[in-house]
Amino acid sequence: MKRFIKEKGLAFFLIAAVLLWLKTYAAYVIEFNLGINNTVQQILLFVNPVSSSLFFLGIGLLFKKKIQQTAIIVIHFLMSFLLYANIVYYRFFSDFITLPTIMQAKTNGGQLGDSALSLINPLDIFYFIDTIILIAVAIFYNRPTETTTKRPFKIVMGASILVFLANLAVAEIDRPELLTRSFDRNYLVKYLGAYNFTIYDAVQNIKTNSQRALASSSDVTEVENYIKANHDKPNAKYFGKAKGKNVIYISLESLQTFAIDYKLNGKEVTPFLNSLAHDDHTFYFDNFFHQTGQGKTSDAEFMMDNSLYPLSQGSVFINKAQNTLQSAPAILKSQGYTSAAFHGNYKTFWNRNEMYKAIGYDKFFDATYYDMSEGKTKNYGLKDKPFFEESMPLLKSLKQPFYTKFITLSNHFPFEMDEGDTDFPAGETGDSVVDHYFQSANYMDQSLEQFFNDLKKAGLYDTTIIVMYGDHYGISENHNDAMAKVIGKEVTPYENAKLQRVPLFIHVPGVKGEKSDKYGGDVDVMPTLLHLMGVNTKDYLMSGSDLLSPEHREVIPFRNGDFVSPKFMKANGNYYDMGTGKLLEEKSVDPNVEESVKKELEMSDKIVDGDLLRFYKPKGFKAINPSDYDYTNHHPKTSESHTTSPKNSDSE
Known part of the structure; x- marks a missing residue:
């Protein structure tokens, strides 16, 4: 040898x-x-x-x-x-x-x-x-x-x-x-x-x-039969209660549920959001889980607008921008709605300038509409306070009713704050990422309170549904030792899965809200919102389940095939009792649950991978033509010296 x-x-x-x-x-x-x-x-x-x-x-x-x-x-x-x-x-x-x-x-x-x-x-x-x-x-x-x-x-x-x-x-x-x-x-x-x-x-x-190349109209049949067989009837108590209202979505960058009602040295980290969680006119869901994959913030956007799961690999925004979609902006367009997206980064990031056309957003206010001068930007774009402040004139210029979304940026890894942005204390875990998170989350909370006050001054608060959601986790498993100090217990796979909860707030003017412990995920928000607005989703191919419906499905799939439910969960291939965290043998878990998770993801993947909605025509729906949209800002607000991209990425 x-x-x-x-x-x-x-x-x-x-x-x-x-x-x-x-x-x-x-x-x-x-x-x-x-x-x-x-x-x-x-x-x-x-x-x-x-x-x-x-x-x-x-x-x-x-x-x-x-x-x-x-x-x-x-x-x-x-x-x-x-x-x-x-x-x-x-x-x-x-x-x-x-x-x-x-x-x-x-x-x-x-x-x-x-x-x-x-x-x-x-x-x-x-x-x-x-x-x-x-x-x-x-x-x-x-x-x-x-x-x-x-x-x-x-x-x-x-x-x-x-x-x-x-x-x-x-x-x-x-x-x-x-x-x-x-x-x-x-x-x-x-x-x-x-x-x-x-x-x-x-x-x-x-x-x-x-x-996509091999898909045909016959492939829609199986998907249509499955989704319609699992459609949840709207709750008659809430159906149509928000008909004709404006809509504002706010993506709460990296905000996890553990921050809500959390106190650091006796001080609330998110006092304004805490008040909404206990507000009589807000639905607050504390068992709401993000279901994003590798596309992070863009995946959350996709699910909010389309009620379909993201890709198992990569981002839908990057890889499927040519797809035909039947999104919320497109559905509401036939009812006279104007739609717009607001984002303090440049329009090419996450391929938004192309994907938003496929979704059907009429306007896209990107960084060229804002003052991106030094001191107002932080890592990934415009800081939240100037972002909301400068967005108000743009929002007020829209024809009502409108469907809009705001993508916040400041509360993002590694969470360091510029001096003077907040006087909230840092944590004391010894992990700089976790310690700075509390300051960054508090800054975002302040910016949201400012925005709500501005909406009230503009006369928009009482005529607008406001949906706020944490887009994905902010603190990864690499910081579990520090997070154990935050939550007061070891971060096991079971506890880590629970940390994937992100807050969901749905404020509906004139409708009594409540704190709900129902289990839900990103794909469930769109049918919930449309039913509140009096739009029945039974003719559309959506993966989600109305959170307010008595028939709401509470098995929440994750993109990797794991899931959570009120009884048990699957994390890293193991099964746990949801109440106690006790490890369970696979044979003690209902196999139908695992099969339903696999089927949910499979049906959505068929739609997205095969671009099947190009073959499906709901009654009364007018298809979006992306070539109808142009997001060029002919009068950019930023000066020549400020037209470069933000220093760093929104890894979102």
């Missing part, structure tokens, strides 16, 4: 393969929370980088003597870079990079800043030391003997395939139907590895893109 390695020039290759293997395993253990539950999974985690290391580095053996080592070093570096990119991404999103997220980065190019930089640690040089070692070996030691045949390449490729198939076979035993059942990228990385996941992701992405 030693002679074969020496003669065939495989020594350098094997050094590179072993270094990449061990580094990848170290990253798995140090950086990722993959939920290793047994010895088999631990062994698979250790072994799964082997096949990828052999396969990809083996490609370098095809190169001739003069550049063989250079080729191996380049491949090794590219794989190290992919691993490190996943590490940085995972530190905030607790997820892995997919091809659609790379496309999102391209679309949102130039706006990645503090959010990414704050996740980089000087010790991360560790993930590139082995590449440096390889370069040193190549410089100071003789190059390998030139191979005269492709036999070493064939042997290495064969070995990599055998290792992968053995890995997959054992993984299938521990997790049957791994590649077909799993919505969760954690599972795929745990069992198959980060590099093999990238290949799987590429295949899935090609498959998804082909689904």
Whole structure:
């Protein structure tokens, strides 16, 4: 064997393969929370980088003597870079990079800043030391003997395939139907590895893109039958009570439910929102869960406007802007509604300038309508207070009734505040992200109170439904130690799932509200709102369930296939009693619940991936033509010196 390695020039290759293997395993253990539950999974985690290391580095053996080592070093570096990119991404999103997220980065190019930089640690040089070692070996030691045949390449490729198939076979035993059942990228990385996941992701992405081309009108039938069979009848007590009212949606950036009624050193973090949670004319839902995927804020927007689930990979706003949609702005347009979106960032971010046309927004007030001078912007765009203040004249200029949404930005990771923006104290957990969160949330709360007061002065408050929702989590699992101090208990997978609750407020003028403990999610808001406005949703293809209906469905799917319900929940593949948090055996959980979750996601995916709404024509609905919309601001407010993008990204 030693002679074969020496003669065939495989020594350098094997050094590179072993270094990449061990580094990848170290990253798995140090950086990722993959939920290793047994010895088999631990062994698979250790072994799964082997096949990828052999396969990809083996490609370098095809190169001739003069550049063989250079080729191996380049491949090794590219794989190290992919691993490190996943590490940085995972530190905030607790997820892995997919091809659609790379496309999102391209679309949102130039706006990645503090959010990414704050996740980089000087010790991360560790993930590139082995590449440096390889370069040193190549410089100071003789190059390998030139191979005269492709036999070493064939042997290495064969070995990599055998290792992968053995890995997959054992993984299938521990997790049957791994590649077909799993919505969760954690599972795929745990069992198959980060590099093999990238290949799987590429295949899935090609498959998804082909689904639209292959879809036909006959595919709508199954979806239509399923959705109509599960339609919730509106609550007669509330149906039509807000007919003809204006609508304002406010996306509460990164606000989680734990902040509501929370006190820090005796001071309420969100006193204004707390007052609304106990207001007689506001419906407040404290068991409301965000259902976003990799599209974060844009996913939440998509669900609010369309009552369909986002993609399992990437953002609908980036990848499906060409789809035909039957959104709330489009439905209300036939009733004389004007629609507009307000956002203190530039219109190309998250591809909003294209997606809003597909949704049917008449106007889009982006950063060019606001004063983006230094001091008024923070990380991701305009600060919330000047954003709402400068939005009021634009809002008042709209023809009523209107359907509008406001996307706030200030309460965003890493949550640091500029001096003078708030005098609220920071937390004392020792984690700067969590500690600054309380200050940032308080600043947003102040801006909302200011906006409500301005609506009252403008005479709009009593004629407008105001819907406010937390768009997604703000504090990731990487800060669980600090969050344990905040909530006063260990953040187990069960507690972490409960932390995915975000507040939902629906203020309806003239209608008595209440605090509700019903379980709900993002897709449920649109049918709830339309029923309040007297629009029956039975003829539309929506995934959501009216939160005010007596028939409301309280099983809430997450994009990765997990779910919550009043009785039990699924988190990271395990089942828990929702009341006690006790771990349950799978056999004790009603299998129909899991099947219904899978079916809900599947039906929505058919609509979105196949663009099926182009084949579906509800009675009285006029389809949107995106070419009818133009969001060009011919009189931008910003001066020449202030027309550059905000410093950093709204990773949203």
